Amino acid sequence: MTAGSVAILAGAGELPLLLADRLASAGRPLRILAIRGFSARATRARADAVVALLDIQRAFACLDRWKPGIVTLAGGLTRPSAAALAGAFSLVRNRDDIGRLIARGDDNLMRGVVELIEERGYPVAGVRELAPELLADQVVYGRRQPDAKDEAAISWGVRVLDAMSPFDIGQAVVVSGERVLAIEGPEGTDRTLARARAERERKLFRRARSGGVLVKAPKRGQDLRVDLPAIGPRTVANAAAAGLDGIAVAAGLTLVLNRRETVEAADRHGLFVVGIDPSRFTARDADAHG
Numbered sequence: 001m002t003a004g005s006v007a008i009l010a011g012a013g014e015l016p017l018l019l020a021d022r023l024a025s026a027g028r029p030l031r032i033l034a035i036r037g038f039s040a041r042a043t044r045a046r047a048d049a050v051v052a053l054l055d056i057q058r059a060f061a062c063l064d065r066w067k068p069g070i071v072t073l074a075g076g077l078t079r080p081s082a083a084a085l086a087g088a089f090s091l092v093r094n095r096d097d098i099g100r101l102i103a104r105g106d107d108n109l110m111r112g113v114v115e116l117i118e119e120r121g122y123p124v125a126g127v128r129e130l131a132p133e134l135l136a137d138q139v140v141y142g143r144r145q146p147d148a149k150d151e152a153a154i155s156w157g158v159r160v161l162d163a164m165s166p167f168d169i170g171q172a173v174v175v176s177g178e179r180v181l182a183i184e185g186p187e188g189t190d191r192t193l194a195r196a197r198a199e200r201e202r203k204l205f206r207r208a209r210s211g212g213v214l215v216k217a218p219k220r221g222q223d224l225r226v227d228l229p230a231i232g233p234r235t236v237a238n239a240a241a242a243g244l245d246g247i248a249v250a251a252g253l254t255l256v257l258n259r260r261e262t263v264e265a266a267d268r269h270g271l272f273v274v275g276i277d278p279s280r281f282t283a284r285d286a287d288a289h290g
Contacts, residue, residue: 006031126224141274
């Protein structure tokens with residue numbers, strides 16, 4: 001492969017193929033290494049190779065054969081599931097590397113993967129460098145505008161996420177006023193919204209339904225080459241089902257997948273979707289307490 005070629009390590013979701021399409025349309029040579037148990041069927045169908053999450057040796061064998069100029073990680077990965085453990089024999093083949101990675105938290109786990117790739121001599125780049133047009137702009141998408149109540153909830157959500165950053169917990173929070181309805185954990189945003197919906201539907205809170213906002217932003221100090229927060233049409237539908245008023249995401253740091261469909265879904269459900277500068281809210285908080 002040429003010096004400018006890209007190897008995509010493809011996890012779950014739509015991002016791997018969206019990125020592959022962008023690179024291909026720009027004439028960039030690429031290879032796709034799909035992760036079994038995570039990558040979608042469509043991704044595996046287009047992949048040049050498919051490996052188990054834990055089979056580090058085979059993954060590096062593919063990279064060494066392709067000799068890409070850049071490696072990028074695209075799509076979700078979580079700690080090994082039953083499907084990912086289908087290649088459990090690789091635990092024996094790679095037990096030193098695996099043990100070193102699994103002992104870490106999720107964010108540090110991804111950093112460990114990047115370190116392994118870089119130690120092998122392959123530069124690692126993120127979507128921000130390869131396809132920045134997939135990231136949220138600092139604008140309001142769709143017809144609905146956030147009001148003062150929404151702005152207050154967004155500010156509270158940003159501050160909650162900022163406070164959680166050192167603990168490697170999640171990249172999303174659902175807030176209503178100054179009440180936290182759900183904090184994202186390893187289960188991801190969709191299930192976080194399902195928990196917020198369940199909380200809202202509890203008899204105790206039925207009379208106090210007052211909308212709310214899903215706020216998404218990367219953790220402070222996070223390696224922005226991997227695991228950027230993302231939203232798409234399904235996020236909007238789930239936010240609407242949870243009774244929320246809208247979604248706020250960190251501009252330039254959050255992926256908006258299938259942008260046109262996402263905006264159409266927001267308009268259909270009557271939600272706002274806005275790209276924000278998180279520092280505007282944390283700075284406001286600092287001024288208020290300074």
